[in-house]
Amino acid sequence: MRITQGTFSFLPDLTDQQITKQIRYCLDKGWALNVEYTDDPHPRNTYWEMWGVPMFDLRDPAGVLYEVNQCRKAFPDTYIRLSAFDASPGWESIRLSIIVQRPKEEPGFTLERTEHEGRRIGYRTRAYSANKPVGERY
Amino acid sequence: MQPVADEGRPESVNLQAVFEQSGIAEVLDQLDRELVGLVPVKTRIKEIAALLLVDKLRKEMGLVSETPTLHMSFTGSPGTGKTTVALRMANILHRLGYIRSDHLVTVTRDDLVGQYIGHTAPKTKEVLKRAMGGVLFIDEAYYLYRPENERDYGQEAIEILLQVMENQRDDLVVILAGYANRMERFFSSNPGFRSRIAHHIDFPDYSADELFEIGQLIMGQQNYRFTPAAEQAFRDYIQQRMRQPHFANARSIRNALDRARFRQATRLFERRAEQLTAEDLMTIEADELRVSRVFEGGIASDRTREELA
Numbered sequence: 001m002r003i004t005q006g007t008f009s010f011l012p013d014l015t016d017q018q019i020t021k022q023i024r025y026c027l028d029k030g031w032a033l034n035v036e037y038t039d040d041p042h043p044r045n046t047y048w049e050m051w052g053v054p055m056f057d058l059r060d061p062a063g064v065l066y067e068v069n070q071c072r073k074a075f076p077d078t079y080i081r082l083s084a085f086d087a088s089p090g091w092e093s094i095r096l097s098i099i100v101q102r103p104k105e106e107p108g109f110t111l112e113r114t115e116h117e118g119r120r121i122g123y124r125t126r127a128y129s130a131n132k133p134v135g136e137r138y
Numbered sequence: 139m140q141p142v143a144d145e146g147r148p149e150s151v152n153l154q155a156v157f158e159q160s161g162i163a164e165v166l167d168q169l170d171r172e173l174v175g176l177v178p179v180k181t182r183i184k185e186i187a188a189l190l191l192v193d194k195l196r197k198e199m200g201l202v203s204e205t206p207t208l209h210m211s212f213t214g215s216p217g218t219g220k221t222t223v224a225l226r227m228a229n230i231l232h233r234l235g236y237i238r239s240d241h242l243v244t245v246t247r248d249d250l251v252g253q254y255i256g257h258t259a260p261k262t263k264e265v266l267k268r269a270m271g272g273v274l275f276i277d278e279a280y281y282l283y284r285p286e287n288e289r290d291y292g293q294e295a296i297e298i299l300l301q302v303m304e305n306q307r308d309d310l311v312v313i314l315a316g317y318a319n320r321m322e323r324f325f326s327s328n329p330g331f332r333s334r335i336a337h338h339i340d341f342p343d344y345s346a347d348e349l350f351e352i353g354q355l356i357m358g359q360q361n362y363r364f365t366p367a368a369e370q371a372f373r374d375y376i377q378q379r380m381r382q383p384h385f386a387n388a389r390s391i392r393n394a395l396d397r398a399r400f401r402q403a404t405r406l407f408e409r410r411a412e413q414l415t416a417e418d419l420m421t422i423e424a425d426e427l428r429v430s431r432v433f434e435g436g437i438a439s440d441r442t443r444e445e446l447a
Contacts, residue, residue, distance in 0.1 A: 052260075059241050060271020062309035067267070 001108030003041050006081060006097035016065065019082070019100055023061035026084040031095055032056045033064045035071050037080045039137045041106065041127050054085060068100055077103045077138040103129075103138035151195050162187055165229050173219055174355065175348035182339050183227065190234050207336040208236060208311045209303055211279075211325075213318040214341025217387030220315045221275065223341075227313065228273040237311055241272035247281040250295040258291040262298045270309045279314035280324035300330050344387050349376045353391050357422070362399065367424035378432045394430065401426040 004010055007022075014022070026033055033055050036048035051071040055064060064082070071080050080101040085092040107128035114122040129137040157163065166187065169180060189206075196202045208231065212220040225242050232240035245265050252258035266274065276282070282299075284290040303312050314321070314331070318340060325332040344352065350373055357363060364372060379390055402422050406414060 055267065057268055058270070059268070060238055060309070062238075062270035062306065063267030066263075066270070066306075066309075 001106055003079065003099070003102065003106060005043060006099055009099060013102070014098060014100070019068070019098065020061045020065055022096070022098060023064045023082070026096060027058060027061065027064075029084075029086070029095070030088070031084040031086050032092070033058070034083045034085065035064075035067050035080065036083060037071055037075050037078050039078045039103075039134060040130060041079060042109075042125065042130065048079075048081065051080075072101050079103065105138070151198065153191070153195065156195060157191060160191065160233050162191070162230050162233050165226055165233065169223070169226050172355075173222065174351045175344055176219060176223075176341065179219070179223060179339055179341055182337070183223070183230070186337055187230055187234070190231070190236060194234055194236075205236070205307050207307065207334065209335045210311075210313045210337040210339060211321060211335050212313060212315040212339050212341060213321045215317065215343050215387055217389030217391075218341035218343065219388065220341055221277070223339075224273065224275045224313050224315070228311075231273065231311060237273065238271040241269075242275055243269035243272065244275045244277060245269075246277050247292065250276070250282065250299075251291050253291075255291075258294040259298060262295045266298070266302050266310065270306070273311045273313060275313045275315065278316045280316050280320040283324055283328055285327060296328060296331075300334065303334050346373070346376050346380060349380075349388070349391050352388050353395060356392055356395055360399075361420055362395075362402075362422055363420050364422050365424060368422050368427060371424040371427040375427050375430060375432055382432065394427070394432075397430065398422050398426045401429065 008014060023033060034053075035051040037051055038045060038048040051074075052067060055067065058064060068080065068082060078101070079099060081097055081099045083094050084096040086095045109125045109127050112124050112126060114124065116122055166180075166184060169183065173180070190208075193202065193206050210227070212224065214220060221244065224244075228237065228240045228242045231237045243265065249265050250258070250262045252261045282292040282296055284292050299312065302310060314335070316324070353372060353376070354364075375394060376391070379385060379394065384390075399422070405423070405426065406418065
C-alpha cells in the first residue's frame with residue numbers, strides 16, 4: 001500500500017528534475033531544507049531520523065539534491081523525505097514536505113480492533129513492516 | 139561528429155545577435171572600465187568568453203553535448219585583482235548560462251580543512267554545497283597541500299574537491315588562486331588538479347603608472363582629489379613603496395590612501411574652528427602622503443597594519 005503523506009503525495013513520485021524545481025521554490029522563499037529518513041511508515045511517526053543538519057545557507061538546489069542522493073545511497077530501501085522550514089515567524093515551521101524515496105515494496109497496514117468495556121471498540125493501525133525490528137524492515 | 143538533424147534546431151545562428159543578447163559585452167566593458175591595466179588578463183577573459191559563446195552555439199546546433207571544463211586557476215601577486223576578476227567571471231559564466239546563479243563563494247584552507255579526523259569531509263562538502271550553482275573561489279589554494287606533514291587533512295579536502303570538480307561539472311566551477319610559483323609547485327605535486335583546470339590566467343604586477351591610475355580611480359569613487367603637489371607626492375610614494383617588502387599592488391595603494399584620508403581628517407579636525415567648504419573636505423594635500431614612513435625607507439611598523447587590512 002502506497003504511503004501518502006506530505007506534498008504531492010497523491011501524484012506519481014516526483015522525478016529528480018521535479019524535485020529540483022521544488023527545492024528551487026523553497027530556496028527562493030528563503031526556507032531551510034532538511035533530509036530525513038525512516039523505516040517506520042506509521043502516519044503518527046512524526047519525528048524521522050535526520051540526515052545531517054538542516055541546510056540553512058544554500059543558494060542552489062544542487063547542494064540539496066546532493067544530500068538527498070547521499071542519503072539514498074546510504075539507505076536505499078527506506079522512506080526519505082525532504083522538508084522545508086520557514087523561520088520567518090520567529091520559529092521554524094514546516095511549509096513543505098515531499099517523500100523523495102520509498103521502499104520497493106510497501107506491505108501496508110493492518111487495522112486491529114480492540115475491545116473495551118461495554119461494547120466500545122478501539123482501532124489501531126499497525127504497519128506489517130513494523131513487525132520486524134528496526135533496520136530489517138525493508 | 140555529424141550534426142544531428144532535429145526539427146527544433148536552427149539552421150543558422152547569428153553570433154552577433156547571441157552576443158548582444160547574452161549581455162556579456164556589458165560585463166567586459168565594465169571590466170575594461172573598472173580595472174586598470176591587466177591587458178593580458180582581459181584578453182584571456184575575452185578569449186574564454188568567445189570560446190564559451192561559440193561552445194554554447196555549437197551545443198544549440200547539436201554539435202557537442204558535453205559541458206566544457208570551466209575550472210580555472212588565477213595566479214599572480216597579491217592585490218592584482220584576482221578576486222575582482224573572479225567576481226566578473228562568475229557574472230560572465232552566469233550570463234552565458236554555464237552556471238545557474240552568479241554567486242561567488244570565497245574560501246581559504248581554513249574553510250575546507252578540519253581540525254581532527256573526520257572533520258574535513260563534512261566541512262569541505264558543506265562549502266561545496268554552498269557554492270553549488272555558482273563559483274567556488276579558493277584563495278591561496280596551495281595551502282591545501284602540505285607535503286611536510288603527511289598526516290595533514292588537506293589531502294582529504296583535495297580528494298573531495300577533485301571528485302566534485304570531475305563529477306558535478308554542471309553544478310560548480312572552481313577557481314584556484316595564489317602566487318604563481320607556489321601554485322606551480324602545488325600543481326606539480328597534485329597532477330589531478332592541473333589536468334582538470336582548463337584555463338590558467340596569470341595576473342601581472344602593475345606598473346607605477348597603473349598604480350597611480352588605480353589610486354586616482356579609488357579617490358574619485360570616494361569623492362576625494364589630490365592637489366597637484368599631492369599628486370607628485372603620490373607618484374613618489376608609489377615609486378618608493380614598490381621597492382619595499384610586502385608590497386601588495388593595488389591593495390597597498392588602497393591602504394596608503396586610507397591612511398592619507400585618516401591624516402586629512404586629523405588635519406581638518408585640528409582647524410575645526412574655521413569654516414570648511416566641500417572643497418576642503420575633498421582635498422588631500424601633499425603632506426598627508428609625505429609623512430608616511432615609506433619615505434623614511436622602512437615600513438616595519440606599517441607591515442602589521444598592512445597585513446591586517
